[in-house]
Amino acid sequence: MLRTIVLLLLSNIFMTFAWYGHLKFKETALWKVILASWGIAFLEYCLQVPANRYGHQYFSAAQLKILQEVITLVVFAGFSIFYLKEGIRWNYLVAFGLIVLAVFFMFKKW
Known part of the structure; x- marks a missing residue:
């Protein structure tokens, strides 16, 4: 599970x-x-694809997506401020x- 989060973090950077x-x-x-990007x-894809492959053992696809979005926002906030x-x-x-709050609802066992 931690491997998934670390890979998602790196891929989002x-x-x-x-x-x-x-x-x-x-x-x-x-x-x-464009070429550099x-x-x-x-x-990024070399990290993202394994993150999703490993993560799908623990999380649903929807949970992986919302987790990725939160990580994206955290990374982007830091990038926006510091870079x-x-x-x-x-x-x-x-x-x-x-x-x-969406993450809470996505991961809450109802």
């Missing part, structure tokens, strides 16, 4: 850089950042809290 890392290099030709995304130097607003925190 790669994917966040693939999708948003180029924003600091706006002077670089678009085709170059695809290369980074390949590494892009953008702030987090109160409404972002409210939205994140609602997604955490």
Whole structure:
């Protein structure tokens, strides 16, 4: 179970850089950042696919997806603050809290 979470965390770090890392290099030709992003995304897939394969032993597909979304938001928040130097607003925190609430409902045994 921990292996799944670690792989999801690492894969989301790669994917966040693939999708948003180029924003600091706006002077670089678009085709170059697309190729670089695809290369980074390949590494993300090399982690994401095993994460889902291993994780499906413990979690349903829906649980894996919501877990991945929360990890994505945590990674993106850190990335946005520390790499892009953008702030987090109160409404972002409210939205994140609602997604955490979704995790509660997804994993709660009813």
